[in-house]
Structure formats: C-alpha cells, structure tokens
Amino acid sequence: MPKKIAILPGDGIGPEIVAEAVKVLERLRQDCGLDVELEYAPVGGVAYDTHGTTLPDETLALARAADAILLGAAGGPKWDQLDTALRPEKALLRLRSELVLFSNLRPTILYPQLADASSLKAEVVTDLDIMIVRELTGGIYFGQPRGVRTLENGERQAYNTLVYSESEIKRIAHSAFRIAGKRSGKLCSVDKANVLESSVLWREVVTELGNEYPDVTLSHMYVDNAAMQLVRAPKQFDVIVTGNMFGDILSDAAAMLTGSIGMLPSASLDTQGKGLYEPVHGSAPDITGQGLANPLATILSTAMLLRYSLDEPEMAKRIERAISQTLDAGLRTADIFRDVGRQVSTSEMGDAVAQALATN
Numbered sequence: 001m002p003k004k005i006a007i008l009p010g011d012g013i014g015p016e017i018v019a020e021a022v023k024v025l026e027r028l029r030q031d032c033g034l035d036v037e038l039e040y041a042p043v044g045g046v047a048y049d050t051h052g053t054t055l056p057d058e059t060l061a062l063a064r065a066a067d068a069i070l071l072g073a074a075g076g077p078k079w080d081q082l083d084t085a086l087r088p089e090k091a092l093l094r095l096r097s098e099l100v101l102f103s104n105l106r107p108t109i110l111y112p113q114l115a116d117a118s119s120l121k122a123e124v125v126t127d128l129d130i131m132i133v134r135e136l137t138g139g140i141y142f143g144q145p146r147g148v149r150t151l152e153n154g155e156r157q158a159y160n161t162l163v164y165s166e167s168e169i170k171r172i173a174h175s176a177f178r179i180a181g182k183r184s185g186k187l188c189s190v191d192k193a194n195v196l197e198s199s200v201l202w203r204e205v206v207t208e209l210g211n212e213y214p215d216v217t218l219s220h221m222y223v224d225n226a227a228m229q230l231v232r233a234p235k236q237f238d239v240i241v242t243g244n245m246f247g248d249i250l251s252d253a254a255a256m257l258t259g260s261i262g263m264l265p266s267a268s269l270d271t272q273g274k275g276l277y278e279p280v281h282g283s284a285p286d287i288t289g290q291g292l293a294n295p296l297a298t299i300l301s302t303a304m305l306l307r308y309s310l311d312e313p314e315m316a317k318r319i320e321r322a323i324s325q326t327l328d329a330g331l332r333t334a335d336i337f338r339d340v341g342r343q344v345s346t347s348e349m350g351d352a353v354a355q356a357l358a359t360n
C-alpha cells in the first residue's frame with residue numbers, strides 16, 4: 001500500500017515552492033522506489049475564493065486520511081480585509097488543532113556554505129544544528145479565561161491564562177526525549193520556573209519523565225537565559241523543549257542565526273507521528289510569481305516528512321545531501337545570494353536538487 005501524502009499548496013509562493021518539493025518526491029519515486037501517492041487539495045485564500053471557506057471539508061477529510069501533509073503557505077493581501085475568524089491563516093490553526101498536532105519541530109541548521117548569510121560571526125554558527133520542540137496546542141495562546149474587561153473605575157484590562165496540565169507536558173516531553181534519543185542524546189528544557197507555577201509543574205514533570213530515558217541527558221534553563229545563550233553560544237544546544245509562547249519566540253530568534261527564513265523547515269506531529277510539514281515562512285506576496293522564492297525550506301520539510309511520518313530516514317538524508325551538494329555547487333536563490341556562486345530561480349533550484357539526488 002502506498003503511503004498517502006496530502007499536498008496543500010495554498011497561497012502566494014506556496015504553489016511555486018511546493019511544486020519544487022514535489023519534483024524531489026517524484027524523483028525519489030521514480031529512481032529510489034519511494035512508494036507514495038500524492039493528492040492535492042485547496043487551503044487558505046484560494047480555498048476561500050473557490051469554496052467560500054479557507055478549510056473546506058474535503059481538504060480536512062484528506063488531511064485526516066493521509067499519512068502526512070505537505071503545506072506551502074496561507075494568506076495574503078487579497079484576504080487581509082476578511083474578519084479574523086475567516087482569515088486564511090486560521091485554516092492552519094484549525095488544521096493543527098483538528099488533527100491534534102501538538103508537537104512542533106523547528107530545526108535550525110546552518111549549512112556551512114551559508115555561514116556568511118548569518119547575522120552572527122561564522123565561528124559562532126558554523127555547523128549549527130539545533131532542534132526546537134515547541135508545544136503547539138496549549139499554554140497561554142489557548143488558555144481560558146481570556147478577554148478584555150472594564151474595571152469599576154472605567155479602566156480597560158486585558159487578561160490571558162497560562163495553563164499546562166500534566167498530560168500536555170508529558171506528551172510534548174515524550175516527543176522531545178524520543179527526538180533527543182535519535183540525535184546526540186542531549187535535551188534542554190526551557191521554562192520560567194523561578195516565577196511561574198505552570199513552569200514549576202513543567203520542570204517537575206519533565207524531570208520525572210527523564211527517568212524513562214536514561215540515554216538522554218536532561219538539563220533545564222530559564223527562558224531569559226536561553227534567549228541570551230542562543231545568540232551567545234548556540235552550538236551548546238542540541239534539542240530544546242519548551243512551551244508554546246517561549247517556543248514561538250526562541251524559534252524565531254534561532255531562525256535568524258541561519259540567515260534566511262527561506263531555509264527553515266518545520267513539522268507539527270501528533271502522538272502517532274503523523275504530521276503537517278511546512279516551511280516556517282509565509283506566503284511572501286512581495287515576491288510571488290517572480291521565481292525569487294527559495295524552495296529549500298519546503299524541500300527540507302519534505303525530508304522531515306520522510307523521516308518522521310513515513311519512516312524513511314535514508315531518503316531524508318539523501319534529500320539533505322542533495323541540498324548540500326547543490327549549495328556546494330554555488331547555486332543560490334536571491335535571498336541567500338552573497339556575491340559568490342550563481343543566482344538561480346525557484347525552479348532552477350528545485351531542478352538542481354532533484355538532479356543531485358540522482359548522483360548521491
């Protein structure tokens with residue numbers, strides 16, 4: 001039985017970059033025996049235009065039925081005037097929560113060929129390879145009660161609730177320990193246990209769980225220190241696990257260490273390893289349709305899809321090697337071009353990676 005991949009190109013540069021990832025999948029199917037079937041469905045603004053909703057029922061049904069989902073991006077100026085609840089970006093939040101994709105993996109890898117694209121000195125970031133595991137469906141972004149009220153003195157007051165239950169902490173910690181076990185065996189849990197009760201519980205639960213993973217060395221760090229260490233000496237980290245808001249902020253800071261948002265993949269997994277894979281960036285309306293988009297974040301997301309949902313780690317490595325070879329050959333899309341090498345278009349970059357697969 002072939003594994004089913006739901007392909008949701010979405011808006012803006014989404015269709016351009018997803019097309020390049022599909023080239024890579026097709027090459028693996030033809031040359032390396034990858035047994036997958038691809039099925040397309042609309043999501044985001046394009047779905048709103050054709051179906052009147054940004055997440056049509058058939059798209060959700062396909063996403064549920066598939067073994068993994070590859071997504072481009074959603075949103076753009078055309079739909080900015082819609083009510084918040086109807087906005088294309090909401091389709092992604094709904095997809096993540098309907099499929100209970102609670103574990104968000106954001107690798108920050110700096111290819112040595114791109115060290116000069118980083119905002120930090122080359123020696124601080126060369127060979128950087130960090131995995132941030134962010135809890136995605138709980139914490140302060142979802143906690144109740146939340147709202148804005150008017151106090152007796154007439155002043156407005158806004159409030160949110162940072163809440164984590166033991167089971168939520170356990171499942172994200174399990175996910176992180178397992179990933180750390182497959183990497184260098186080092187896990188750093190980031191919290192604010194010196195101030196927040198939710199973090200005290202977080203630290204207790206993660207520490208208890210550590211006994212089940214004797215091969216993983218667990219450490220803890222306060223989030224303010226983690227932010228500082230990420231820009232001071234980022235290579236001290238391997239896997240970081242943290243809550244929703246801390247992960248949101250730390251992963252964006254870590255992202256910038258690699259130079260371009262066009263290089264950053266992500267995965268959001270459920271307890272069974274099924275996942276939604278997408279580049280970290282958005283639909284980039286400013287460069288849509290010009291062949292300027294970097295497809296590597298989406299192609300790297302496809303490698304993650306093969307590793308984490310389809311259990312094809314060798315194929316994932318082949319893609320990563322092919323990307324490295326392509327960068328070695330000097331090919332650069334506009335966002336990572338810095339005087340050396342040759343600037344290429346979105347599709348030329350995809351062609352080159354697919355071509356390199358044949359030789360590695």
Ligand code: NAD
Nearest residue numbers: 073074075076089262281282283284285286287293294335
């Ligand atoms: P963005 O990530 O789309 O773009 C930010 C900047 O990075 C732009 O200058 C863009 O040209 C550049 N960029 C992004 N991806 C690139 C790539 N692959 N190659 C080269 N350059 C790239 O963020 P934004 O401009 O704030 O948002 C645009 C739209 O995307 C908005 O509607 C936003 O809501 C939506 N968005 C969607 C997602 C998602 O689908 N997961 C995530 C973030 C933003």
